[in-house]
Amino acid sequence: MANLTTVLSVAGASFAASFVEAVEALTIVLAVGLARGWRPALTGAAAALAALALIVAVLGPLIGAVPLRALQFVVGVLLLMFGLRWLRKAILRAIGVVGLHDEDAAFQRQTGELTEAERGQELGLDWIAGAAAFKAVLLEGIEVVFIVIAVGAARGRIGLASAGAVAASILVAAIGAAIHRPLARVPENALKFAVGVMLSAFGLFWTGESLGVEWPGGDPAILAFALIFLGVAAALVALLKPRLAKPA
Amino acid sequence: MIGALATQLIGLFVDDGFLAAGILIAVAAIASLILLGALPAWLAGLLLTLSMPAALAASVARSARQAPRPDAADEGPPAPP
Numbered sequence: 001m002a003n004l005t006t007v008l009s010v011a012g013a014s015f016a017a018s019f020v021e022a023v024e025a026l027t028i029v030l031a032v033g034l035a036r037g038w039r040p041a042l043t044g045a046a047a048a049l050a051a052l053a054l055i056v057a058v059l060g061p062l063i064g065a066v067p068l069r070a071l072q073f074v075v076g077v078l079l080l081m082f083g084l085r086w087l088r089k090a091i092l093r094a095i096g097v098v099g100l101h102d103e104d105a106a107f108q109r110q111t112g113e114l115t116e117a118e119r120g121q122e123l124g125l126d127w128i129a130g131a132a133a134f135k136a137v138l139l140e141g142i143e144v145v146f147i148v149i150a151v152g153a154a155r156g157r158i159g160l161a162s163a164g165a166v167a168a169s170i171l172v173a174a175i176g177a178a179i180h181r182p183l184a185r186v187p188e189n190a191l192k193f194a195v196g197v198m199l200s201a202f203g204l205f206w207t208g209e210s211l212g213v214e215w216p217g218g219d220p221a222i223l224a225f226a227l228i229f230l231g232v233a234a235a236l237v238a239l240l241k242p243r244l245a246k247p248a
Numbered sequence: 249m250i251g252a253l254a255t256q257l258i259g260l261f262v263d264d265g266f267l268a269a270g271i272l273i274a275v276a277a278i279a280s281l282i283l284l285g286a287l288p289a290w291l292a293g294l295l296l297t298l299s300m301p302a303a304l305a306a307s308v309a310r311s312a313r314q315a316p317r318p319d320a321a322d323e324g325p326p327a328p329p
Contacts, residue, residue: 073279077271077275078261080271080275080300081261081262081271081272082260084267084300084303084304084307085260085262085263085264088264088267088307088308089263092308092311092312095312097311097312097315135252139253139257142257142260146260200300200304204296204297207296208296211278211279211282211296212282212289212292213289213292213293213296214293215293225297228297229300229301229304232301232304232305233304236304236305236308236309240312244312244315
């Protein structure tokens with residue numbers, strides 16, 4: 001039970017979080033590709049992937065050298081900050097305080113910026129386009145790397161977390177290559193809600209374990225924490241949404 | 249571009265300063281009490297389990313309170329991002 005719970009939660013959290021990040025990166029790469037051509041888009045994306053590989057190659061061996069308790073503490077606290085930030089934003093979007101993330105709007109915005117840059121200067125425009133793709137893939141990729149390390153490292157499940165992330169990235173890239181449009185129909189806020197819940201649960205678990213807490217039931221306590229965060233988030237949405245809703 | 253990257257990297261973990269500070273203060277306080285031997289591990293676990301959802305709820309409630317109300321859209325400051 002404990003193993004199955006760990007496997008499903010590690011792979012599932014990594015897959016879902018990476019899926020969201022890959023969708024956001026794909027939107028920018030598509031915008032660059034369709035506005036300025038595929039050469040700068042793919043060059044920028046490939047350079048970012050190379051930079052990510054370098055980051056992983058440098059950081060990977062260092063992780064093994066860090067004592068487990070210290071690693072759990074740092075990763076746990078960072079996961080709490082990262083996961084609760086996602087969950088907070090998903091709740092604020094669900095109750096209408098913050099607008100929903102719109103991949104079509106992000107696509108139009110990026111295309112507009114490149115068109116504006118085209119009017120301003122001709123020389124170096126491919127460099128600007130490539131840099132936009134590079135930055136998007138690098139930033140979203142760093143989030144994926146962090147998530148993989150965070151959910152996988154503290155239990156020696158980096159391989160499993162990486163598999164979830166790679167599967168999500170390949171799936172998004174394949175869909176993007178097939179349809180050549182932003183994945184605007186992905187229920188991104190629902191995914192972010194779920195990922196925020198899972199990452200916060202992992203963060204709480206690792207932080208407690210690093211402080212010597214023996215969680216009742218072991219690893220399945222992660223699912224109990226996820227239910228607690230889910231319950232609190234759902235209660236906040238139910239409580240605050242009617243107050244902020246427009247009167248009929 | 250490096251400055252923008254650094255800003256966005258920090259933004260991965262800190263969006264609402266109130267929430268980030270709440271998490272760090274709670275964890276630091278609990279960890280300190282454990283290190284001083286003033287808190288049993290089970291109570292630390294309970295405090296962590298209660299304080300993290302509480303920090304989330306306080307942050308969301310604060311942002312919702314600061315958001316402009318539909319019937320008073322022109323009043324009050326906008327919600328933090």
